[in-house]
Amino acid sequence: MADAALTPSAPERQIPALLPRRPMLRHLVSDRTALAGLLLLILMFTAAAAAPLVAPRDPHEQDVANRYAPVSIEHPLGTDNLGRDELSRLIYGARVSLFTSLGVGVAILAIGMVVGSIAGFAGGILDGLLMRIVDVLLAFPSLLLALAITGMLGPGLLHLMIGMVAVWWTDYARMMRGLVLSMRERPFVESAQAVGLPGRLVAIRHVLPNIVGPVIVLGTLQTGRLLLALSALSFLGLGVQPPTAEWGAMLSEGQQYLASAPQLMVYPGIAITLAALGFNLLGDGLRDVLDPTMEN
Amino acid sequence: MAGGPLLEVRDLAAGFDSRHGLVKALNGVSFVLEPGERLGIVGESGSGKSVTAHAITGLLPSNARVTGEARLDGVDLLQMSKRKMRHVRGERIGMVFQNPLHCLNPSMKIGAQIEEVILAHTDADKREASRRSLELLDQVGIPSPDRSAQEYPHLFSGGMRQRVMIAIALACKPQIVIADEPTTALDVTIQAQIIDLLAETCKAYGAAVILITHDLGILAGFADRIVVMYAGRVVEQGDVDSIYYRPAHPYTLGLLRSVTRIDEARRDRLVPITGNPPSPVLLPSGCAFHPRCPYTQPVCSERVPPLELKGGIDHPAACHFAEEVATHRAGDAVQ
Numbered sequence: 139m140a141d142a143a144l145t146p147s148a149p150e151r152q153i154p155a156l157l158p159r160r161p162m163l164r165h166l167v168s169d170r171t172a173l174a175g176l177l178l179l180i181l182m183f184t185a186a187a188a189a190p191l192v193a194p195r196d197p198h199e200q201d202v203a204n205r206y207a208p209v210s211i212e213h214p215l216g217t218d219n220l221g222r223d224e225l226s227r228l229i230y231g232a233r234v235s236l237f238t239s240l241g242v243g244v245a246i247l248a249i250g251m252v253v254g255s256i257a258g259f260a261g262g263i264l265d266g267l268l269m270r271i272v273d274v275l276l277a278f279p280s281l282l283l284a285l286a287i288t289g290m291l292g293p294g295l296l297h298l299m300i301g302m303v304a305v306w307w308t309d310y311a312r313m314m315r316g317l318v319l320s321m322r323e324r325p326f327v328e329s330a331q332a333v334g335l336p337g338r339l340v341a342i343r344h345v346l347p348n349i350v351g352p353v354i355v356l357g358t359l360q361t362g363r364l365l366l367a368l369s370a371l372s373f374l375g376l377g378v379q380p381p382t383a384e385w386g387a388m389l390s391e392g393q394q395y396l397a398s399a400p401q402l403m404v405y406p407g408i409a410i411t412l413a414a415l416g417f418n419l420l421g422d423g424l425r426d427v428l429d430p431t432m433e434n
Numbered sequence: 435m436a437g438g439p440l441l442e443v444r445d446l447a448a449g450f451d452s453r454h455g456l457v458k459a460l461n462g463v464s465f466v467l468e469p470g471e472r473l474g475i476v477g478e479s480g481s482g483k484s485v486t487a488h489a490i491t492g493l494l495p496s497n498a499r500v501t502g503e504a505r506l507d508g509v510d511l512l513q514m515s516k517r518k519m520r521h522v523r524g525e526r527i528g529m530v531f532q533n534p535l536h537c538l539n540p541s542m543k544i545g546a547q548i549e550e551v552i553l554a555h556t557d558a559d560k561r562e563a564s565r566r567s568l569e570l571l572d573q574v575g576i577p578s579p580d581r582s583a584q585e586y587p588h589l590f591s592g593g594m595r596q597r598v599m600i601a602i603a604l605a606c607k608p609q610i611v612i613a614d615e616p617t618t619a620l621d622v623t624i625q626a627q628i629i630d631l632l633a634e635t636c637k638a639y640g641a642a643v644i645l646i647t648h649d650l651g652i653l654a655g656f657a658d659r660i661v662v663m664y665a666g667r668v669v670e671q672g673d674v675d676s677i678y679y680r681p682a683h684p685y686t687l688g689l690l691r692s693v694t695r696i697d698e699a700r701r702d703r704l705v706p707i708t709g710n711p712p713s714p715v716l717l718p719s720g721c722a723f724h725p726r727c728p729y730t731q732p733v734c735s736e737r738v739p740p741l742e743l744k745g746g747i748d749h750p751a752a753c754h755f756a757e758e759v760a761t762h763r764a765g766d767a768v769q
Contacts, residue, residue, distance in 0.1 A: 325536040332493055332531070333551045333602060334524030343550065347541040 172423020178416035186232035193226035197383045206399050218388075218402050219395055228409055231383035236413060238295065239368050242302045243361035249303070250310020251353065257311070258318025259341060269315065272308045280305045281367055288376045298377040302367065306360070313356060317349040324348075351428035355421055362417025369410050385410050438508060440609060440642055441467040441490070446502035447666075448482075448489045456499065457714050459485045461666040463502075464741075467610065467642050472633065474657030474674075475646045476689065478711045482666040483646045487612045491527055492519045506609075525555040528603030528641070530632070532615040534596035538587035544571070544598055545583025551605045570601040573635055593624035600632060604639050611636050612644045617652065629656055651693045654678065662686045665712050665722035668741055672749025682744070682751035682760040684727045721754070729755060 166172050185192050194214065201221035207213050215224040253272075257265040275283070288301035321327060322345060330344045331337075371377050372386025380387065385406040392402030448460040460482045467473050475483045488494045490504045490511060504511045511522060523529070531537050539547060548567035552558050558566065564583075571579035574597040587595055596616060603611050613632055617625040629645075633656055636643045645656060653660055653674065660677040662670040662685065670683040681687045688707035709726040712718055718725050724734035733754055741752040747760050 325531060325533050326539045328493070329529070329531055329537040329599070329602075330539070332491065332523055332529040333554075333605075334520045334522070335550065335554050336520065339550070339554065343542065344539050348539070350541075 166423055166427050169423045169426060171419050172426070175416045175419025175421075175423060178412060179420060182232055182413055182416065183236060185229050186236050189229050189233055193223075193229040195223040195226045197222060197226040197230040198381050199223070206395075215405055216401060219391070219399070224402070224405055227383040227388060228385070228405055231385045231388055231406065232409065232413075234295070234378055234382065234384040235365060235368060235386070235410070238299060239361055239365040242299050242306070242364050242368070243357060245299075245303045246307040246360075246364075247310055247353070247357050249307040250312075251314050253307070254311040254314020254316075255318055255341075255346070258315040258322070259345075265315070268311070272311050275305065275308045276312075278305075281370065284367065284371060285374070285376065288371060293376050293379060295378045295382075298368070298371055301376075302364065302371075306364065306367075309360065310353070310356065314349070314353070317352060318345060321345045321348055355425045355428060358417055358421035358424055362414040362421065365410065365417065366414050439466040440469045440471075440507065442503070442505045443467075443486070443490065444503045444505075446486065446489055446500070446504060448485050448494065448498055448500045450495075451497040451499065454715050458717070459666055459714055460489065461717075463663070463666070463668055465661050465668060465671060467644060469609070470637075470640055470642050472636075472643045472645065472656060472658045474653035474660045475644060475663060476648065476650055476653060476660060477663035478648055480665075480711045480714065481663040483663050484614050485666075486663070487529070487614050487644065487646055491523055491529065491612065492516075493523075521555065524551055524608070525606045526609050528606070528608040528611045530596070530599045530603050530611065530613040530616045533619050534592050534599050534616075535619065537599055538590075538595055540587055542586070543583065544585055544587060544590070547587075548583075548598070548602050548605055551602055555606045566605070567601070570605060571598070573604075573638070574598070574601045574631060576601075592620050593628060596620060596624075596628050597631065600628075600635060604635055604641065607639055608641055610642045610644065612646070614646045615648070616645070618647075625652065632656075649693070650678075650689050662689070665717060666714060667722065667752065669723065669753070670749070670751040671741075676749045680748065680760055682747045682749070682756040683723075683753045684729050684759055685723050686751075687759065688726075688728075721752070729759060731755065 166176065194212075199222060201217065204213075204217055204221045205219060207217040207221070209216050213223050213225070215228070218224055218227065253268055257268040284298075284301040284305045286301075287304055288298050291297035291300060327340060327344050330340045335343075368377065369386030369389065372384050373390045375387075375390060378384040378387050380391070388406040389403055389410070392399070392406065395402055443466070444464045446460055446463040447458070449456040449458045463482065463486055465473070475486065477483045485494070489498070489500050492511065492514070494500065500512055502512065506522065506526065511519065514522065538544070545564065545567050548570055549560070549563040552563040552566055553560070556563075568579040568583055571582060576582045576594065576597055582590075587598070590598065599616075600611075603613075611632070616632065617628050620628060629652055632643060632645070645653065647653060650660075657674050659673050660671065661668055662677065662683065664685050670677065670681065670686050672680075677686060678690065681690060685707070688705070691705040692707060694704060707726055712722055712725070718735065720733070720735040720737055721727070721739050724730045727734065731754070737754070739752045739754045739756075741750050743750050744756045746757050751759075753759060
């Protein structure tokens with residue numbers, strides 16, 4: 139290659155060395171904190187998805203003779219107040235905690251994006267109406283409102299999810315609207331209009347793809363926050379009901395034995411913290427990866 | 435419409451609703467563009483040159499009020515439905531904007547951005563559009579088009595992106611290309627290349643060009659005819675030689691004196707036009723240029739001079755004293 143550039147017969151118009159677009163994944167992996175977050179989440183989600191294979195025991199199997207068992211080969215993290223294997227409960231609990239928060243996250247993302255885009259693109263009265271609804275919802279403390287809605291519907295995981303979705307879609311709606319509005323002012327959107335592309339095409343090809351970055355970042359961070367909220371609501375007894383394992387519920391159950399067996403609160407606490415940390419680290423990493431490509 | 439002008443703009447006026455009432459940006463602009471002609475529109479910031487281009491193509495924001503006519507092949511663009519207008523844009527009028535760095539979608543490959551224009555306006559299928567886009571990239575001097583088409587805009591320099599913009603403007607073989615300050619954001623070394631490219635490619639495609647600029651220097655080797663705008667009005671227009679060698683409006687004269695020239699070695703100082711362009715909210719009475727005009731007389735603040743032909747001058751100028759300016763300038767130039 140180097141020889142070719144030196145030969146006198148090389149074409150007059152030199153081809154500039156165009157850098158390959160840096161693959162997003164490689165960029166992400168080169169960022170240590172993001173990598174840590176990603177690995178943490180992959181580990182947790184894999185364990186949760188493969189719970190029956192990974193968990194040493196049945197999470198509901200009681201062994202009353204063996205309550206509060208210390209760490210052993212048989213029970214790697216000991217047993218709880220009913221002699222259930224703590225590690226198995228944590229792993230099965232991850233299914234509920236992680237997948238519920240992810241499910242709620244996706245649902246609010248979908249609703250928020252649709253509402254926000256409609257408001258941003260339509261403008262006028264529709265925009266005003268939708269945004270006032272968002273304002274009203276945002277005026278309430280969100281956890282309290284979710285609590286109230288779930289309380290009204292009655293405890294249960296599905297009701298809890300409904301309550302959470304009803305409250306937390308507003309952040310996305312607001313952000314989407316702002317992004318759509320700012321994107322519509324961008325010169326490339328104007329020039330897309332100037333070459334006579336139909337409005338639908340301008341929206342789908344030119345406005346929305348450039349919004350995806352910030353939305354992914356917010357989505358990741360938001361899911362971490364949802365996990366915490368879910369745990370909090372479960373802790374208060376509104377989410378999953380015993381004997382189903384869920385981190386927040388486990389925390390709540392362990393609370394009674396805080397003095398005698400503090401590990402029953404510590405383990406689910408650590409699990410919640412690590413999962414939330416994973417989402418946050420990944421979200422921060424994604425922000426770094428996705429932002430520079432906008433301008434550079 | 436054989437024989438008639440390609441584009442005829444008559445009494446084009448535009449204002450914007452604002453808190454201060456209607457802000458008039460254009461006050462009756464008229465000019466014609468012949469097929470294949472290269473027209474330069476020159477003026478300071480705020481003179482209404484960009485608003486003219488946007489008004490013609492229907493791209494003004496929704497708070498704009500536009501009156502007058504802009505006939506393309508005899509059909510008034512200002513009366514056209516939004517849908518029809520969309521087809522005029524891109525298909526019959528291509529546009530090149532000032533800021534190439536931000537005019538390309540950062541998340542779309544270069545090739546796809548050209549293709550989508552072709553697909554939106556012609557019957558071409560995906561393969562044909564792709565072939566055309568590579569051809570266009572080659573014509574505007576993008577090296578190895580097949581590879582570049584697969585790149586994203588952020589890998590391209592400003593000059594390269596402006597070349598792509600020209601390719602997009604020409605994608606559907608338009609009759610007119612409107613270039614709004616296409617070189618302002620570029621390095622001086624690239625400016626001439628882009629202007630040459632614009633001239634060359636538009637000639638090859640048989641498209642007329644309207645080049646909007648604040649820099650008379652750029653127009654010298656490019657335009658056939660020049661329209662000089664000031665405060666939303668045309669103050670002088672004529673073929674390129676008459677504007678450069680026989681300017682009859684003090685504003686044009688001022689513009690010419692503030693441009694460096696290599697063919698006039700004797701003058702070593704640039705003469706700026708004093709003051710600032712007037713605010714469209716509060717235009718001076720009479721001739722809008724009179725507060726800045728070195729030749730101003732009492733009548734200048736009383737009556738708006740019409741754009742008309744006067745004895746002894748070969749092109750129209752909107753100045754009460756056009757003849758005097760023209761003769762005075764003749765002595766002035768050879769000082």
